[in-house]
Amino acid sequence: MFDIDSGIGNVTVTTSSNGNLGPSHWAERAASIIISVGKDAHPTIAEQAKEFKAYIHKAVQYFIWEAIKEDRSKVITLLRSAGHNDLANSVEKL
Amino acid sequence: MAFSGNFMCTSFKKELLEAGHNFKNSGGNTFRMALYTDSASFTAATTAYTSSNEITNDAGSAYTAKGNSLTRVDPTTSSTTAYTDFADVSWSTATFSAMGAMIFNDSHSGDASVVILDFGALKTATAGTFTVAFPAADASNAIIRIA
Numbered sequence: 001m002f003d004i005d006s007g008i009g010n011v012t013v014t015t016s017s018n019g020n021l022g023p024s025h026w027a028e029r030a031a032s033i034i035i036s037v038g039k040d041a042h043p044t045i046a047e048q049a050k051e052f053k054a055y056i057h058k059a060v061q062y063f064i065w066e067a068i069k070e071d072r073s074k075v076i077t078l079l080r081s082a083g084h085n086d087l088a089n090s091v092e093k094l
Numbered sequence: 095m096a097f098s099g100n101f102m103c104t105s106f107k108k109e110l111l112e113a114g115h116n117f118k119n120s121g122g123n124t125f126r127m128a129l130y131t132d133s134a135s136f137t138a139a140t141t142a143y144t145s146s147n148e149i150t151n152d153a154g155s156a157y158t159a160k161g162n163s164l165t166r167v168d169p170t171t172s173s174t175t176a177y178t179d180f181a182d183v184s185w186s187t188a189t190f191s192a193m194g195a196m197i198f199n200d201s202h203s204g205d206a207s208v209v210i211l212d213f214g215a216l217k218t219a220t221a222g223t224f225t226v227a228f229p230a231a232d233a234s235n236a237i238i239r240i241a
Contacts (some may be wrong), residue, residue: 007238007239009229009230009236009238009240012226012229013224013225015217015223015225016223017221017222019220019222020113020223021222029227032230033095033231036235037233078151
């Protein structure tokens with residue numbers, strides 16, 4: 001006879017009100033998927049992994065902001081080329 | 095509180111032995127996450143998706159019946175444990191509350207339930223984003239594990 005054990009992980013729910021989850025949230029998620037520190041990891045290795053995870057978080061967050069700026073720039077250009085200068089100015093101030 | 099913890103549905107375990115579910119990223123079944131109110135009453139004996147006590151929008155139309163489909167991550171192993179994972183799932187411009195969720199197989203006849211997830215508290219988004227993040231995909235934490 002073979003025994004098979006099963007398990008379920010815990011999900012984490014995050015919500016926002018009157019706005020979206022910002023780049024920091026998504027950078028944290030990305031870092032958590034890229035770097036996972038095992039509970040049985042040697043303390044020195046775990047500490048290094050946590051440092052690296054923090055670095056990944058910062059790097060991802062930076063590039064998310066860069067992507068947002070690029071996308072907004074594209075929207076502004078499209079709005080101006082369509083003659084919607086007021087809308088373009090509003091987006092530019094975001 | 096109607097939700098009382100996470101459950102792997104017993105029927106799902108049986109269906110695994112019958113090759114009733116395919117979690118592969120390529121060519122696998124369509125799994126969905128449906129959200130429920132605190133009035134939902136699920137146990138390990140739950141066998142299938144139900145629209146009873148499924149949440150509705152307090153405003154807008156972000157949530158639709160049967161919830162959102164999940165992006166599968168190929169099952170893998172670590173030591174003697176096999177596990178699978180899904181990408182995080184989000185509802186944007188959301189105005190609703192949920193107490194828990196069911197992952198079910200939309201490709202399976204009868205929309206067979208897989209797991210019941212208890213959020214631990216009522217979670218509310220108001221004109222914002224409602225996101226469910228899955229745990230680390232490893233032998234100790236992954237959403238579905240078999241050892």
